[in-house]
Amino acid sequence: MLYASGQRLSNTNIPQHEFGIDHCRGMATDMMVADGGVKTTAGEPIAEWVMNHASSLSLEYVMWGQRIWHHGQDSVKPWSQWRYQSCTVIPNCVNGDRGDNTANHWDHVHVSYR
C-alpha cells in the first residue's frame, strides 16, 4: 500500500466511515509505524502523545491498536484504557477487531482533526 503526505493512495482495507469522511476531506493523517499490515507496538507512545496534545492539534480523535480516544469525550488516560474502536458493521466483532492489522490500526496511528 502506498502513502503520501499522510494520506492513503489506495482505499484497500480502510473502513468506509474513516476513508469517506476524514481522509477524503483532508481532515486525517495516517502515521505509519510499520510496513502495511505488520503489527507493532511502536504506535502506542505516538498515540498517547497525540492525545496529550489534542488541543494544539485540533484533534477530533486518534485510533491505535483497536482503540479510539475522542477529544472532548474521553478523559486523558493510558492507551490501554481507551475504548475499543467501532466495528458494528462487521459480523461477530469483538473488542474492536475489524479483521486485519491495518483495519485494526496496528500498523499506523490514525489521527482525525476538527
Ligand SMILES: [Zn+2]
Ligand atoms: Zn486513517
